[in-house]
Each structure stands twice: as C-alpha cells, then as structure tokens.
Amino acid sequence: MHILHVIRSLHPEYGGPAQLVRCIVAAGPRLGWEGEVACLDRESEPFLREIEFPVHALGQGGGTYGYSSLWVPWLRANVDRFDGVVIHGIWQYQSYGTWRAIHGRKPYVLFPHGMLDPWFKRRYPLKHVKKWIYWNLAEQRVLRDANSILFTCDTEQRLAPQSFPMPPWNAAVVPYGAEMPTGDSQQQIEAFYAACPAARGRRFFLYLGRIHPKKGCDLLIDAFIAIASNAPDVDLVMAGPDAGMRTGLEARIAAAHLSNRVHWPGLIIGDAKWGAFHASEAFILPSHQENFGIAVAEALGCSRPVLISDQVNIWPEIHSDGAGLVAPDTLEGTTDLLRQWLALSVDQRQQMQLRARACFEARYNLDQNVAELVRFFQRMQ
Numbered sequence: 001m002h003i004l005h006v007i008r009s010l011h012p013e014y015g016g017p018a019q020l021v022r023c024i025v026a027a028g029p030r031l032g033w034e035g036e037v038a039c040l041d042r043e044s045e046p047f048l049r050e051i052e053f054p055v056h057a058l059g060q061g062g063g064t065y066g067y068s069s070l071w072v073p074w075l076r077a078n079v080d081r082f083d084g085v086v087i088h089g090i091w092q093y094q095s096y097g098t099w100r101a102i103h104g105r106k107p108y109v110l111f112p113h114g115m116l117d118p119w120f121k122r123r124y125p126l127k128h129v130k131k132w133i134y135w136n137l138a139e140q141r142v143l144r145d146a147n148s149i150l151f152t153c154d155t156e157q158r159l160a161p162q163s164f165p166m167p168p169w170n171a172a173v174v175p176y177g178a179e180m181p182t183g184d185s186q187q188q189i190e191a192f193y194a195a196c197p198a199a200r201g202r203r204f205f206l207y208l209g210r211i212h213p214k215k216g217c218d219l220l221i222d223a224f225i226a227i228a229s230n231a232p233d234v235d236l237v238m239a240g241p242d243a244g245m246r247t248g249l250e251a252r253i254a255a256a257h258l259s260n261r262v263h264w265p266g267l268i269i270g271d272a273k274w275g276a277f278h279a280s281e282a283f284i285l286p287s288h289q290e291n292f293g294i295a296v297a298e299a300l301g302c303s304r305p306v307l308i309s310d311q312v313n314i315w316p317e318i319h320s321d322g323a324g325l326v327a328p329d330t331l332e333g334t335t336d337l338l339r340q341w342l343a344l345s346v347d348q349r350q351q352m353q354l355r356a357r358a359c360f361e362a363r364y365n366l367d368q369n370v371a372e373l374v375r376f377f378q379r380m381q
Helices: 016-031 046-050 071-081 093-102 118-123 125-145 154-162 185-195 217-230 246-255 270-279 294-301 315-321 331-343 346-364 366-380
Strands: 002-007 034-039 055-057 084-088 108-111 148-151 171-173 203-208 234-239 282-285 306-309 324-327
Touching: 002 016, 002 071, 002 093, 016 034, 016 084, 016 294, 016 366, 034 071, 071 093, 084 093, 093 108, 093 125, 118 125, 118 154, 148 154, 154 171, 185 270, 203 217, 203 270, 217 234, 217 246, 217 331, 234 270, 270 294, 282 294, 282 331, 294 306, 294 346, 306 315, 306 331, 315 324, 315 346, 324 331
Parallel strands: 002 034, 002 084, 034 055, 084 108, 108 148, 148 171, 203 234, 203 282, 282 306, 306 324
Antiparallel strands: none
C-alpha cells in the first residue's frame, strides 16, 4: 500500500495537522505501507531537511491560500504511483487543487481537521462570508467527491453540518493518534531544562501550543494569576510559537509580579517537548475551539493528566476515562481547573496519571488508528 498525503504545510508551527502527518507517514514502514507527502511549503525551507520520508514541496509563496502552478501538473503526473490520497484540511489550495487533479482517477479521503467547526462562523463572521464564496466555488466539490470524510471524533462530525449545508457524504470517525517518545525520559527532561532552565526544581503546569487567542491563553494567564498566591511552589510553562499575544500576556504577568513564575521557552520539539510533558504535573488547554488537540494525546501518552475546556472536542472521552479535568472555556472555568488539580491528594494525582496512560492506549495509540486509515484504502481496491 502506497499512500500520498497532501497538506498546506509541514512546518512545526502549523500545529496538529502537520504533526499528525509527520507521525502517520513515519509510522508507515513498521505497519507495512509506504507514504509520501506533497505540501505547499517552499523547497528551500530548512525544516524539510530534517524529515526522512519523501516530501514534495511544491509551494511558490502564493499567499495564505497557497496557490501553486506546480501542484496540479505534479499530481497528474504522479498520482498513479499511489493507491490512494489523503487530503488534510480545506480552505487552501491543497484541497481544491488536489480535487482538480485526481477526482475520478484515484480514491481519496479528506480530514477537515476541525475546519468546519461552527465556532469559526461565530468568531469570525466576515471570514465566514469569504468562506461561503470558497465553499460554492470549490470546497463543496472536494467533500462531495471524497470516498470518505474522516472526522477525528464524534463531536467534530456532529458539529460540521452547522457551518455549511453539506453534500451527501460517507462520513467516519478515525481518531488522531500520537507517537510515544522513545529514549530515556530523564535525558528528555534534561533537554527540556536546557530549553527552559528557570523551570528546574519547580512544580509546573504545562501549556504547549500556539500562543493564540483561540487557545484561551489569556484565560490561562489570568487564571494562574488568580491562584498563584495560594500555590507559591507552582509555576506555569507557556511553550509554543507566538501568534501575537505574548507581549500583552507578559505585561499582565509583570503587573501581577509573577514574571519569575511564568516561563516562555518558545517552540520546543523532539526530546525537549517530551521532557516538558514528563517533567510537568499536568497539561492544560483551555481552548475556545479544538478539534482534537494532538498535544492532549501526547500528554496522555506520557501519563500526564489533561486539564481541558469543554470546547476540546474529545472532552467526553477524557471525562469518561477519568484521565483529566474538564470545565467551561471561561476565566472561572479555567481557574477552577487549576484549583481542582491543586486540591487533589498525591494519591489521587497518581491514580489519574495511571488513567491518563490507559486512556491513551485505548483511544489514541497511533499505530492502531493509522491501521484503520489504511483499511479505508484496502476496502476501496
């Protein structure tokens, strides 16, 4: 089985979809199939040199939409080498351009990756008008002709039709998975402390993701300020690339005289990322909208409980498995997450760590979820 994945970007700052594609294709050889990636990154991007599987970078810097005149010709010339294609994401040229090149020639499935969530319609009404144009001109055709639309959880599938009138589709739920770290956890913890030395010897909550309004970063900072005086031995690590919020958030922390307890290591990857999970007490994500949250699965895989909002679409599974705490995406809810965790006994925290790992193994193990994706193409042969 030889599968092509197409995506806007593989850059680590692109977030969960890029991380998922990297993990899926890297897992292919041990599961008995091969994968390649076509993306709209520029071939000269330095991060592409670190990727070991075949990547075809066909971008030409075509703005946020990512148009590339190379895309359709390359796909038409190469698609017969593959048993099927996975389109990751919509609203950019990798979806419509792929449809133009392959529909009727090769089976394909589509992961919307939460991009049909009605939160975007409510939060950005003017952008929704622009999306209506894209929808009528292009995107609905991509969904209509897909062999299957793959959602990463039941909640995503239920919410998608609230954004646009959906064409008839064959929908299925294929959860994200996450790779487990290999190597020595203590060495990984040391790699994290090298990236964030001020956190050494401190208890801390870990946030890992873009510093972006959608993620509820302002809620988290204000909630930490609210509980800080009652938990003087606990810090907060805000790890991830800045999307324009960090300066304002640091000002809030400075005004509360807590700059020495909130740490900003920036984007951390590899051993430093895994070390951050292992060294933390718990992972926290008070997001206003989160289709899945691959960092949630990674935290669970490292036996770290997750403190999440009820806008992270996998919250029912987390709650059912007792693998973390859930609250509304408000300041009160986020503050309550921190207070609930701090009120737990050592034994209760340890029990939740065990349940976190069990939740990962049962639901988010990468190999078993990738195997389900491969079975889609096997059934199409």
